[in-house]
Amino acid sequence: MGNGIIKYIRKLIKYVLKIIYYSEEECVICGKRLFEGLYLCDSCRNKIKSCEESKKIEVFNKEVRIYSALYYSSAVKKLVLALKYKSDFICGDVLASYMIKIIHDKKIKFDIITYVPLSFENKKKRGYNQSKYLAKCIGEKFDKKVVDLIKKSRKTRDQIGLNEEERWINLKDSFSFRKGKKVENKKILLVDDVVTTGATAHYCILELLKNNAGEIIFLTAAKSKI
The missing domain is CATH 3.40.50.2020 (Rossmann fold)
Structure with missing residues (x-):
């Protein structure tokens, strides 16, 4: 039970950080606007x-x-x-x-x-x-x-x-x-x-x-x- 709660809290923190830092869904490398929520644009992914x-x-x-x-x-x-x-x-x-x-x-x-x-x-x-x-x-x-x-x-x-x-x-x-x-x-x-x-x-x-x-x-x- 304890380990399950800890894992849940960690995941929750991750999701909150995602909302704070990338609420507009931008490529984490170049800043280009994204529409698929994958954190990387095709151009940067290919690099x-x-x-x-x-x-x-x-x-x-x-x-x-x-x-x-x-x-x-x-x-x-x-x-x-x-x-x-x-x-x-x-x-x-x-x-x-x-x-x-x-x-x-x-x-x-x-x-x-x-x-x-x-x-x-x-x-x-x-x-x-x-x-x-x-x-x-x-x-x-x-x-x-x-x-x-x-x-x-x-x-x-x-x-x-x-x-x-x-x-x-x-x-x-x-x-x-x-x-x-x-x-x-x-x-x-x-x-x-x-x-x-x-x-x-x-x-x-x-x-x-x-x-x-x-x-x-x-x-x-x-x-x-x-």
């Missing part, structure tokens, strides 16, 4: 390219598959930045819909969902974690728990403007596993908004595998460079 490829990386002597729903085009960048910095959760819903599609298309199976954490300072400043929002959208769709498994244990520089080597150095030892969480033999879907060098993925996956997670699948809304 969004699905990412069919995936990549395997090795972490802690285990192979991990990395999937991204979309390529990081200018249109997708607008969606990501609007979710990340402007609290535009409708853009988050659009990104999550593509992530849900790739889970279906690639037949990705998982037991629980977790997400890349923010530092305390960034979360306090922003008020939310965009990766957690995407994870929750996926969790609701597949009726899977979203579990807070990793924390940002060390403040780091903003990754923007850093080269690949600097990004890896910047993030080293900056994540840690939350004590008391149980992940033994669990198949975990780890969610983030964008993958660039793979440094964030590597260090978060490392923490999960060091604590006996069974298998990790890393899924992002968009792929930049990796």
Whole structure:
């Protein structure tokens, strides 16, 4: 009963936000007037390219598959930045819909969902974690728990403007596993908004595998460079 009420309240909040932000049904990317309630006009939708490829990386002597729903085009960048910095959760819903599609298309199976954490300072400043929002959208769709498994244990520089080597150095030892969480033999879907060098993925996956997670699948809304 309790979980059902919580899900209902979350859906209600989403609908209210949709009314507040897009009562005139405009494209969330270009602002063009819409008449079908799909949040994207045909022109912007055609600029969004699905990412069919995936990549395997090795972490802690285990192979991990990395999937991204979309390529990081200018249109997708607008969606990501609007979710990340402007609290535009409708853009988050659009990104999550593509992530849900790739889970279906690639037949990705998982037991629980977790997400890349923010530092305390960034979360306090922003008020939310965009990766957690995407994870929750996926969790609701597949009726899977979203579990807070990793924390940002060390403040780091903003990754923007850093080269690949600097990004890896910047993030080293900056994540840690939350004590008391149980992940033994669990198949975990780890969610983030964008993958660039793979440094964030590597260090978060490392923490999960060091604590006996069974298998990790890393899924992002968009792929930049990796």
